[in-house]
Amino acid sequence: MSQKGPLLAALEGKCPRCRKGDMFQYPLYKISKFHKVHDNCPHCGMQYEIEPGFFYGAMYVSYALSVGIFLTTAFLVTMFMENPSIKTYILSVVIVALVLYPINFRYSRILFAHVFGGIKYDPSK
Numbered sequence: 001m002s003q004k005g006p007l008l009a010a011l012e013g014k015c016p017r018c019r020k021g022d023m024f025q026y027p028l029y030k031i032s033k034f035h036k037v038h039d040n041c042p043h044c045g046m047q048y049e050i051e052p053g054f055f056y057g058a059m060y061v062s063y064a065l066s067v068g069i070f071l072t073t074a075f076l077v078t079m080f081m082e083n084p085s086i087k088t089y090i091l092s093v094v095i096v097a098l099v100l101y102p103i104n105f106r107y108s109r110i111l112f113a114h115v116f117g118g119i120k121y122d123p124s125k
């Protein structure tokens, strides 16, 4: 079986160690359970929450992603609407941020585990 690169593994929400097991228990569209992370990797058994509060660091990633979402939305409003009011900006940013919240939540945890988690990829797992 071919091995996944780090980018594809992160994009698919795979375990940072084996890049095979899913980090999240349910698919994104199960909107009431989108946030549930496996305790251990279903493939290699690595514990995802390496230490208590490990995923608190994901808040910083989430903040960065949110800023990106805000700026992109404001830019698109400016590009495609004629003379938008401040209410239009605020409403657009709030709606887009809420709609993208599950994606933001997941990718902030995935990126945190992959980039800042200090977990080494182990192809033998």
Ligand SMILES: [Zn+2]
Pocket: 015, 016, 017, 018, 019, 020, 021, 041, 042, 043, 044, 045, 046, 125
């Ligand atoms: Zn794994």
